[in-house]
Amino acid sequence: xxxxxxxxxxxxxxxxxxxxxxxxxxQKKVDELFKKIEDLGKQCNDALExxxxxxxxSLNIEYTNLFTEIASNCKCIIPVNSxxxxxxNGEVIIDEVKSDLKYAVDDLTMxxxxxxxxxxxxxxxxxxLGNIKQAGNTVSLFKKIFKK
Numbered sequence: 001x002x003x004x005x006x007x008x009x010x011x012x013x014x015x016x017x018x019x020x021x022x023x024x025x026x027q028k029k030v031d032e033l034f035k036k037i038e039d040l041g042k043q044c045n046d047a048l049e050x051x052x053x054x055x056x057x058s059l060n061i062e063y064t065n066l067f068t069e070i071a072s073n074c075k076c077i078i079p080v081n082s083x084x085x086x087x088x089n090g091e092v093i094i095d096e097v098k099s100d101l102k103y104a105v106d107d108l109t110m111x112x113x114x115x116x117x118x119x120x121x122x123x124x125x126x127x128x129l130g131n132i133k134q135a136g137n138t139v140s141l142f143k144k145i146f147k148k
Contacts, residue, residue, distance in 0.1 A: 004047035009037055020074040
């Protein structure tokens with residue numbers, strides 16, 4: 001089998017084994033499917049030919065359906081600080097919601113934080129300390145211009 005075809009097939013197979021804790025039943029289904037995918041790969045001269053044939057074959061649909069079934073029924077494997085943690089689908093969803101919520105809160109509070117920072121900067125620049133900071137910035141600028 002062409003090496004690039006093999007890499008393409010191995011990448012798809014690793015998507016199962018690296019993402020989900022497969023039961024014996026699902027591991028058997030994955031192995032059966034990939035036996036057929038490897039048979040298709042042996043018929044191809046290069047990765048482009050394989051990808052085209054795979055995309056237009058029923059194996060692509062079978063692969064997608066199996067992936068969906070496994071994603072719905074198996075625990076996710078999530079790498080955490082170079083270790084692997086197994087989480088249920090519910091725990092993964094909760095983590096995603098928490099992450100989305102954090103970004104939403106950041107987006108909502110950004111204008112207020114920016115306004116507060118601008119007010120603080122304004123007060124600093126209107127004080128003697130601000131004059132020192134501005135002088136320091138000016139000196140830094142001249143150093144960059146004259147490369148000293």
